[in-house]
Amino acid sequence: MVYKWFDYMREEYGNKIHGYVIMPNHIRCLLFVTEKSPELPKLVFNGKRFMAYEVVRLLKEDNNIILLNYFKAKATKKKAKHKVFESRYDSLIIQTEKFFSEKINYIHGNPCQERWGLAENPEDYIYSSASNYITGKGIYGVDIMEF
Numbered sequence: 001m002v003y004k005w006f007d008y009m010r011e012e013y014g015n016k017i018h019g020y021v022i023m024p025n026h027i028r029c030l031l032f033v034t035e036k037s038p039e040l041p042k043l044v045f046n047g048k049r050f051m052a053y054e055v056v057r058l059l060k061e062d063n064n065i066i067l068l069n070y071f072k073a074k075a076t077k078k079k080a081k082h083k084v085f086e087s088r089y090d091s092l093i094i095q096t097e098k099f100f101s102e103k104i105n106y107i108h109g110n111p112c113q114e115r116w117g118l119a120e121n122p123e124d125y126i127y128s129s130a131s132n133y134i135t136g137k138g139i140y141g142v143d144i145m146e147f
Helices: 002-013 040-061 065-074 097-112 130-134
Strands: 016-022 027-032
Touching: 002 016, 002 027, 002 040, 016 097, 027 097, 040 065, 097 130
Parallel strands: none
Antiparallel strands: 016 027
């Protein structure tokens, strides 16, 4: 679902995906957003909405009543049947090579943190752009940032 969202942003708006990591309960990504793109709040809102519908569809397909009921109980708006994602998100503007390096290293190091224990090395975690930067190959192609 995340990769489909990335593809959509690239195809529809010419946005670039410079880095990402998909974690068990959050996603971190470095995006270049073009003038053709909706503003970031709307872009993120639309992405979450698209992915939430997909999550609910897949849970229904799997007849996962426990998770469906959990997401249903989280829904607070009258029209909403389920609430899959938190409403908030964080964003920073990256203007320097140093800041980009800090952020990409943090993102790629996420799965290796002790609390997650998902990988020994950043490039070993497949749901990340770390291998794109380290080995030149990953499961999803990113727009490598070169300074």
